[in-house]
Amino acid sequence: MLASPVLILGARSDIGRALAKGYAAQGCEVILAARGDISADATDLALRSQAKVRSVSFDVTDGKPDAFFDALGVVPGTIVMVAGLLGDQAESAAHDEAAQKVMDSNYNGPSRYLLAAARRMASVPDACIIGISSVAGERGRASNFVYGSAKAGFTAFLSGLRNAHAKTGLHVMTVKPGFVRTQMTAGMKLSPVMTAEPEQVADAIIKAQGRKADVIYTLGRWRLVMAIIRAIPEPIFKKLSL
Amino acid sequence: MPYSAPLAGWGRYPVRDCTVWQPTTAQALHETLGPLPVSIARGNGRSYGDASLNPEATIDMRRLDRLIAFDDATGAMECEAGVLLSDLVAAFVPRGWFPPVTPGTRMVTIGGMIASDVHGKNHHVAGSFCDHVDWFDLDLGDGRVLRCSRTENPDLFAATCGGMGLTGIVVRAAFRMLRIETAFMRQRTIRVGNLDQALSVFEQSHGSTYSVAWIDCMATGRHLGRSAILLGEHARVDELDERRRAAPLARPVRKPKTVPIDFPGFALSGFNVKMFNHLYYAMQRPGDEVVDIDPYFYPLDALFEWNRIYGRRGFVQYQSVLPLAESETGMRRLLEAISAAGAGSFLAVLKRMGPQSFGMLSFPMEGYTLALDFPATPGNLQLLERLDAITADHGGRVYLTKDARVSAQMFAAGYPRLQEFRNLRAQYGLDQRFSSLLSQRLGL
Numbered sequence: 001m002l003a004s005p006v007l008i009l010g011a012r013s014d015i016g017r018a019l020a021k022g023y024a025a026q027g028c029e030v031i032l033a034a035r036g037d038i039s040a041d042a043t044d045l046a047l048r049s050q051a052k053v054r055s056v057s058f059d060v061t062d063g064k065p066d067a068f069f070d071a072l073g074v075v076p077g078t079i080v081m082v083a084g085l086l087g088d089q090a091e092s093a094a095h096d097e098a099a100q101k102v103m104d105s106n107y108n109g110p111s112r113y114l115l116a117a118a119r120r121m122a123s124v125p126d127a128c129i130i131g132i133s134s135v136a137g138e139r140g141r142a143s144n145f146v147y148g149s150a151k152a153g154f155t156a157f158l159s160g161l162r163n164a165h166a167k168t169g170l171h172v173m174t175v176k177p178g179f180v181r182t183q184m185t186a187g188m189k190l191s192p193v194m195t196a197e198p199e200q201v202a203d204a205i206i207k208a209q210g211r212k213a214d215v216i217y218t219l220g221r222w223r224l225v226m227a228i229i230r231a232i233p234e235p236i237f238k239k240l241s242l
Numbered sequence: 243m244p245y246s247a248p249l250a251g252w253g254r255y256p257v258r259d260c261t262v263w264q265p266t267t268a269q270a271l272h273e274t275l276g277p278l279p280v281s282i283a284r285g286n287g288r289s290y291g292d293a294s295l296n297p298e299a300t301i302d303m304r305r306l307d308r309l310i311a312f313d314d315a316t317g318a319m320e321c322e323a324g325v326l327l328s329d330l331v332a333a334f335v336p337r338g339w340f341p342p343v344t345p346g347t348r349m350v351t352i353g354g355m356i357a358s359d360v361h362g363k364n365h366h367v368a369g370s371f372c373d374h375v376d377w378f379d380l381d382l383g384d385g386r387v388l389r390c391s392r393t394e395n396p397d398l399f400a401a402t403c404g405g406m407g408l409t410g411i412v413v414r415a416a417f418r419m420l421r422i423e424t425a426f427m428r429q430r431t432i433r434v435g436n437l438d439q440a441l442s443v444f445e446q447s448h449g450s451t452y453s454v455a456w457i458d459c460m461a462t463g464r465h466l467g468r469s470a471i472l473l474g475e476h477a478r479v480d481e482l483d484e485r486r487r488a489a490p491l492a493r494p495v496r497k498p499k500t501v502p503i504d505f506p507g508f509a510l511s512g513f514n515v516k517m518f519n520h521l522y523y524a525m526q527r528p529g530d531e532v533v534d535i536d537p538y539f540y541p542l543d544a545l546f547e548w549n550r551i552y553g554r555r556g557f558v559q560y561q562s563v564l565p566l567a568e569s570e571t572g573m574r575r576l577l578e579a580i581s582a583a584g585a586g587s588f589l590a591v592l593k594r595m596g597p598q599s600f601g602m603l604s605f606p607m608e609g610y611t612l613a614l615d616f617p618a619t620p621g622n623l624q625l626l627e628r629l630d631a632i633t634a635d636h637g638g639r640v641y642l643t644k645d646a647r648v649s650a651q652m653f654a655a656g657y658p659r660l661q662e663f664r665n666l667r668a669q670y671g672l673d674q675r676f677s678s679l680l681s682q683r684l685g686l
Contacts, residue, residue: 187245
């Protein structure tokens with residue numbers, strides 16, 4: 001059961017767009033939330049799907065989650081937190097401001113928004129909060145540990161939120177997509193076997209919501225790969241360049 | 243941020259490393275174009291050759307893919323240029339609307355359809371796609387974005403329709419969709435034993451909305467040009483059986499199959515192709531039937547990446563059109579040259595075209611067009627030179643959208659309005675701002 005309306009936080013991203021199309025195709029009412037004006041995307045989606053769609057302005061780092069939800073005028077049945085920022089590890093290592101932005105966009109902001117959401121959604125039937133976290137959060141690596149550690153925090157947050165609401169109606173799902181062919185990864189040389197299309201990720205999420213899954217890797221093979229990476233002893237791991 | 247990637251057209255020949263920008267809004271596109279010295283737009287990469295490649299700057303338009311407005315009373319559609327035809331078909335067939343003109347694949351963008359001024363099986367009655375376009379907004383790359391239509395900037399309108407993206411970048415467009423009652427086609431299959439009969443059936447079939455012939459290009463002698471001609475009409479509700487009448491616009495979705503590997507070269511041996519053509523001809527049962535709309539228009543879309551059938555080296559598609567008066571002798575010579583070389587393709591297509599369109603470089607002209615594909619081998623490339631010579635002899639032209647190798651001279655001979663097109667490019671400074679490997683090859 002997919003509870004409407006579905007609020008997509010970070011609707012301008014490729015995964016956000018694919019999710020919006022997916023939910024609209026299922027007949028859900030959809031609210032697109034992104035920085036700036038995203039009304040053209042809402043018009044597009046409404047024309048394509050004939051679903052009810054509207055757009056709101058949203059900035060995950062603004063520190064005003066309660067004001068956002070109060071202004072929304074409705075309590076969502078489903079929330080997907082897609083917002084996030086890969087950033088640049090070298091820049092984060094060199095500049096405090098860059099590091100803070102990555103941490104705020106991937107941990108502080110998303111977690112505070114979802115706390116505010118959970119306060120409102122606990123009594124909504126079939127309510128569901130979905131957080132897009134990352135396989136990068138499973139072990140810190142030299143190449144992206146500022147992003148990875150923020151995602152690790154977000155993963156732990158989602159698991160705790162799920163635990164806290166195990167006895168209310170609110171379901172919490174963690175998604176670890178692995179590589180996805182998006183704007184964020186455009187031009188990167190990604191293994192085709194390990195890389196999903198945004199539409200695949202969206203399909204997997206919507207299906208998993210239906211069966212109330214707790215944690216999903218949208219490509220199952222990532223579960224195995226990450227199990228191996230987690231199992232490497234730290235003295236060896238620290239010498240690898242991953 | 244741009245990135246670098248090896249790009250090719252649908253024929254996978256040639257492949258070149260290109261610097262790619264992917265703007266997500268018209269404004270972002272505008273800001274991207276500003277500082278770029280030269281660029282070319284790329285839609286879904288379904289033109290076959292080098293038309294959508296510019297190593298210095300290729301603009302991937304697929305993220306400008308928003309519908310802007312649709313009028314359910316008139317079928318007037320307004321959308322961004324990167325919208326996929328497949329998305330329109332998926333969203334609007336169930337609501338009783340179909341694109342007014344569609345090429346043989348729905349995996350194309352609206353911008354690409356304008357740049358190629360694509361035609362379909364209904365060209366003889368409906369004209370090409372741009373005949374149904376009311377207007378578009380064209381980003382000239384120099385700060386100007388101009389509304390172009392038959393009355394506003396008509397020179398740019400005529401140059402851009404079929405202009406292969408060389409007159410600026412279409413940002414958004416408005417066109418008319420076609421009302422349909424059902425998601426089914428009434429199809430009539432007529433088998434004919436030779437070219438004369440095929441042409442004569444076409445000449446008697448002007449009343450059919452859709453017509454196309456699959457032609458056995460391996461047949462020789464008195465069988466030369468034997469074909470299965472397929473005539474089609476959108477089925478009306480009262481023409482459906484009871485089961486289909488319950489949901490006349492339901493469009494069964496089949497999951498496309500993917501060609502998993504590059505086929506080895508020998509898979510396309512003369513023997514295999516001959517057998518395939520033979521069997522395919524035999525399979526076309528004459529008579530009338532009602533078929534689904536998707537396989538009718540897009541038989542090859544059911545097979546993802548079917549271009550891999552031609553192997554790693556890629557393939558070239560050859561499509562030329564001959565004027566009506568020259569069609570009979572010219573087509574005979576083309577088919578003789580192809581069958582003599584033993585280099586037939588899996589699917590060769592013959593079609594009667596209607597009158598020339600208003601687009602300066604628009605491909606269609608009143609007459610007959612033949613389309614086939616070949617693996618890109620040295621021998622086949624030589625054969626295509628001979629086909630060029632025959633096409634030129636009979637006053638015909640080649641289709642740039644399918645082309646990867648034609649000479650500048652051959653191209654110029656077929657397009658009488660080329661100078662007008664060049665003048666317009668120079669007048670607006672577009673020759674300095676937009677180019678592709680195709681335009682460089684052809685001296686456009």
